Amino acid sequence: MADPKREELQVKAKRAILVSVISPSSHINKEQALDELKGLVETAGVKVVGTLVQSRENPHPATCLGKGKLAELKSMVKPVDAELIIFDNNLSPSQGRNIEEETGTIIVDRSELILDIFATHAKTYEAKLQVELAQLLYFRPRLKRLWTHLERIEGGVGAGRGPGEKQLETDRRLLDKRVAELKRKLSEVEKRRERTVSNRFQQLTVSLVGYTNAGKSTLMNALTGADVYIADQLFATLDTRTRRWELPHWGEILLSDTVGFVRNLPHHLVASFKSTLEEARQADLLLHVVDSSNPEVEHHIKTVNEVLEEIGIDYSNALLVFNKSDKVEDRSKLDVLRLKYENAITVSAVSGEGLDRLSQAVIDRLASGYVIVEIETPVGNGKLLSQLEEHSLILSREYSSDDTRVTYRARIARRFLPVLKSSEDTEIRIHDDGDQGSPNQLQHEESIHEV
Ligand SMILES: Nc1nc2c(ncn2[C@@H]2O[C@H](COP(=O)(O)OP(=O)(O)OP(=O)(O)O)[C@@H](O)[C@H]2O)c(=O)[nH]1
Numbered sequence: 091m092a093d094p095k096r097e098e099l100q101v102k103a104k105r106a107i108l109v110s111v112i113s114p115s116s117h118i119n120k121e122q123a124l125d126e127l128k129g130l131v132e133t134a135g136v137k138v139v140g141t142l143v144q145s146r147e148n149p150h151p152a153t154c155l156g157k158g159k160l161a162e163l164k165s166m167v168k169p170v171d172a173e174l175i176i177f178d179n180n181l182s183p184s185q186g187r188n189i190e191e192e193t194g195t196i197i198v199d200r201s202e203l204i205l206d207i208f209a210t211h212a213k214t215y216e217a218k219l220q221v222e223l224a225q226l227l228y229f230r231p232r233l234k235r236l237w238t239h240l241e242r243i244e245g246g247v248g249a250g251r252g253p254g255e256k257q258l259e260t261d262r263r264l265l266d267k268r269v270a271e272l273k274r275k276l277s278e279v280e281k282r283r284e285r286t287v288s289n290r291f292q293q294l295t296v297s298l299v300g301y302t303n304a305g306k307s308t309l310m311n312a313l314t315g316a317d318v319y320i321a322d323q324l325f326a327t328l329d330t331r332t333r334r335w336e337l338p339h340w341g342e343i344l345l346s347d348t349v350g351f352v353r354n355l356p357h358h359l360v361a362s363f364k365s366t367l368e369e370a371r372q373a374d375l376l377l378h379v380v381d382s383s384n385p386e387v388e389h390h391i392k393t394v395n396e397v398l399e400e401i402g403i404d405y406s407n408a409l410l411v412f413n414k415s416d417k418v419e420d421r422s423k424l425d426v427l428r429l430k431y432e433n434a435i436t437v438s439a440v441s442g443e444g445l446d447r448l449s450q451a452v453i454d455r456l457a458s459g460y461v462i463v464e465i466e467t468p469v470g471n472g473k474l475l476s477q478l479e480e481h482s483l484i485l486s487r488e489y490s491s492d493d494t495r496v497t498y499r500a501r502i503a504r505r506f507l508p509v510l511k512s513s514e515d516t517e518i519r520i521h522d523d524g525d526q527g528s529p530n531q532l533q534h535e536e537s538i539h540e541v
């Protein structure tokens with residue numbers, strides 16, 4: 091069921107020249123400049139037929155490339171039969187138009203390309219709404235150019251002249267209407283999600299975040315087993331990116347996967363993907379997965395942290411996971427990284443190396459925020475039971491021999507401890523040991539209430 095409106099916005103041409111304008115002081119050198127873009131382009135199903143990199147202090151305000159390079163680009167198009175030119179830079183609407191006029195070829199910039207990839211990959215209802223919204227917002231100021239695309243694609247007469255202002259006005263109004271409609275639908279979905287997420291208080295959640303291609307999904311499969319999609323009634327509203335993860339000697343938690351980050355993420359996309367990252371915002375712990383075999387690893391870490399900050403997710407407690415250790419050729423580089431990021435865990439989602447250590451580190455992190463409580467109370471203390479059900483995970487109930495009293499054992503976040511009020515006939519004991527809350531190993535006891 092292709093949505094014709096969306097179809098129009100997708101890159102259809104298949105042969106492309108890739109272009110990048112980089113600053114001479116950039117950490118990226120000319121040879122590497124297009125590596126990432128090549129990966130993105132291939133994901134979009136486009137064939138690279140030529141490349142051009144210019145080192146320039148600042149992109150030219152009118153054409154991004156300097157005059158000479160622009161002429162060079164123009165001369166490259168015909169011999170290789172390029173159907174479009176893809177810039178690694180983000181172009182202003184007028185830069186895009188100018189380059190298009192100069193080269194006579196469709197121009198796609200970094201944001202458009204990423205939007206296009208997201209549009210093809212969006213699977214869930216919400217993701218589709220978000221991508222469409224992001225696309226419309228991005229294209230709005232570029233409508234004029236888009237019309238030129240369409241005319242060229244259809245080989246229409248008057249290519250390059252663009253539609254009359256009147257037509258543009260009508261289009262903008264239609265577009266604004268659709269934007270409003272998408273926003274309304276999204277806010278409904280968000281409300282529903284908020285409810286689902288907050289209902290899941292008792293179940294601890296860990297979220298995987300990280301640069302695109304770091305191996306988040308692979309790690310998710312390795313940790314949770316390939317086919318354990320959630321089919322349980324209670325979580326029926328979750329999509330398949332959240333799975334159960336059985337931590338040894340700890341119990342079951344939820345692990346959720348998120349969309350990958352890239353540098354220069356289109357601004358509108360960041361905003362509209364905020365709610366997709368709601369899982370990450372509510373998570374008890376973030377696992378920040380990085381591809382430790384990638385030479386850009388430190389920049390990836392920085393980018394991810396910047397995006398997290400931009401969308402208001404606290405990453406100070408994230409646990410860094412150096413993935414793909416099997417692929418690292420120069421182990422000494424990995425050692426340097428590990429010295430720098432001392433608490434990071436090194437793993438390979440493919441070979442399984444380090445996964446046990448990762449589970450243990452996750453348990454240690456989660457445990458520090460939780461304690462086990464033992465509460466003895468008369469049977470029928472409904473108020474206490476409902477408090478426990480709301481704020482803790484009940485691990486066991488045991489009745490006294492005459493069935494008049496019950497002892498609950500429950501795991502509760504420290505911050506919720508004040509909720510539990512002792513009374514004359516209720517005794518609360520907190521088990522707070524080095525293992526902080528592992529349900530199987532209770533040692534030291536600390537009583538907050540003496541009967
Ligand atoms: N050698 C090696 N390859 C890995 C490892 N983990 C993941 N990969 C590969 O890296 C590629 C990307 O893996 P994904 O799991 O899709 O990465 P992702 O982080 O989910 O990517 P996005 O969903 O695009 O953000 C795949 O080809 C994986 O097979 C690993 O530990 N070692």
Ligand SMILES: [Mg+2]
Pocket residue numbers: 306307308347348350
């Ligand atoms: Mg993935």
